[in-house]
Amino acid sequence: MTPTSENGMFDSLRLELRRGCLIVAVLAQLRHEHYGYTLRKALADEGLAIEESTLYPLLRRLETQGLLESEWREEDKRNKRFYRLSAEGEAILAQLLAEWNGINESLRKILNDERER
């Protein structure tokens, strides 16, 4: 396998791995209120950079699904749309985090078993 095709495969697998994690990260980050730009910045500061064209439509979709709530409010002389986790979103986030921890724990065990062999 050439390095280019190896990189291409890695990029595609990485994208797949990140896709599901991003929703969990967005929900988790929105336990505190944010508008689009500051949310993107907060995620990037935590090491989870996400494209604007992906994040902003995602916020609307999560709101349509009832996982987020939003309101327009003025801040620094600009009208901004602030998002936060809804009650339903909180319940879903708790379930997703439990799932995430389960996967994480299983992976940790698998990797430890491999190391011990």
Next chain:
Amino acid sequence: MDLLERYLHAVGQYLPLETREDVLAELRVNLLAEMDARADAIERPLTVSETAAVLKEHGRPLLVAARYMPQRYLIGPAVFPFYQLTLRKAAPLVVLLYFVARVGTFVFSPTPTIFAVNVVRSFAQLVPVLLIFWAAVTMTFAILEFAQGELGKSASWNAWDPGKLPPLSHPKKEKSLASRIADLVVHCLWMLYVLAIPRHPYLILGPGTLFLSTLTAGFAPVWRPFYIAILVLLVAQLAVKLLALSRGQHRWEDPLKLLIKLLGVGPTALLAFTKVYFVPTGPAANLHALAQINYWVNVSFRIVLVIVVIDLLVESWQYLRHVVPAERLAF
């Protein structure tokens, strides 16, 4: 900021009216915040080209707008595997049924048609048949998707028995040399038998020879090309059996057998489309009885042709499914 407004206008052209203003207002404030942050970092206002870079990074207006649209699909991810499975399982059956129907129509058609023309026509008409089949399955699943969003979770779709999974196929074991020699000897004896038939017709007709002589009837000319075709086939089979004697030729056995079977359709078709098999040999011939015999022999050969073609299709399918990867045979 003119550039930003132009960009937002371009995005807005692709957004639905009911959400356009809201989405654009949100986009505007987010993009402005991004531009402000960049301007703060370089401690001066952004130039036009730097603003353009921010917008370019954000994405082409059409694609940006598309991401705000609801996801549209005929068949969603939950139903799609079942749709694919249905196409894969049903397509070979449709092809088989189609050919059986075509052969039946051809064989029992009251008006005679040319065999080669029928073959070409059958393959040409298979394309629209498959397209109609695909469209019908797609439409059915699209309706199911629309009516039942949770189809993928329904019990009937997920109900399957792992115990009914087909066993793993093992590669066919090569016949022993003794068995291959015995096969060759039997074939040679069979050829001798066939070669003896023209001089001793009772070998194939048995007491029927006596019956024919009482009717004052004999063989029609059609038997001659048929007999030659049978001899050619027997020689071809002999060649395959001789080839089978040398080791390592095992892989050619099945395709060659299939080819011979395909060639065998020709002589059968020749007889199926002939009307006269036995002709009077004297003035005392019972013409009515002869006509009856010719009619029923013709019906028998037509039935045999249908069976031969179905057998050929089934064997071809069985061979191809092991040779050609599944994804190339299915949709």
